[in-house]
Amino acid sequence: MSTQKAPLLSRFRLSSLVVVLIGVAFLVMSLQLPIGTFQTPGAGMWPMLVSIALIVAAVFLLITEPDGADYEPLTRRTLISVLGFLWIAAFVVMFQAVGFTFASLIFSVVWLRFLARESWKFTLIASPVFTIAFVLIFSVALGVPVPHDPVLSFITGGRF
Known part of the structure; x- marks a missing residue:
């Protein structure tokens, strides 16, 4: 019973990394818009929050998932x-x-x-x-x- 280690840059990990990069790009663009506050949000508030959520989710997948075997x-x-x-x-x-x-x-x-x-x-x-x-x-x-x-x-x- 050998346990085979997943490659460092599998297609699954590469796609997660691409999602991180897209999230960072959108975050940078959202920061060019007025952010405002939670009480009076600016045009960049929701794009910023969604970008951060996208980055966090993709990084989480990069860290916790060795490969895409469990996914469709x-x-x-x-x-x-x-x-x-x-x-x-x-x-x-x-x-x-x-x-x-x-x-x-x-x-x-x-x-x-x-x-x-x-x-x-x-x-x-x-x-x-x-x-x-x-x-x-x-x-x-x-x-x-x-x-x-x-x-x-x-x-x-x-x-x-």
Whole structure:
């Protein structure tokens, strides 16, 4: 019964190290924004906290896990997670260009139909419902400032 030691830089450890580096990069970028306080957070507060959590989690995995044997292997289905992340990034750019309402509708349609593989019927019914919910929650109830939104401006007579 020989116990085989895991290589120092296995693919699993290398991916954890890459996550640490990404976390550090995001932390550096978040520190360039105003942090504020917990009572009045600035634009960099949440990115900073998420970056720190990402770094801590990846370092923890580097220290405690010798290899990735206990984890699900990467498959073609893993690509859906990567595409979902990229689609969220595209949503941020899109809502600055075309407004929150229209971007939310497009985001929902693409997410439900192509990433979640829902039927067209469900997608076309649920997307407007989700969009209305997004607008009511973020723009109306929480008062989150969003870039100029032509749809909201039209519906509310310029109030948003």
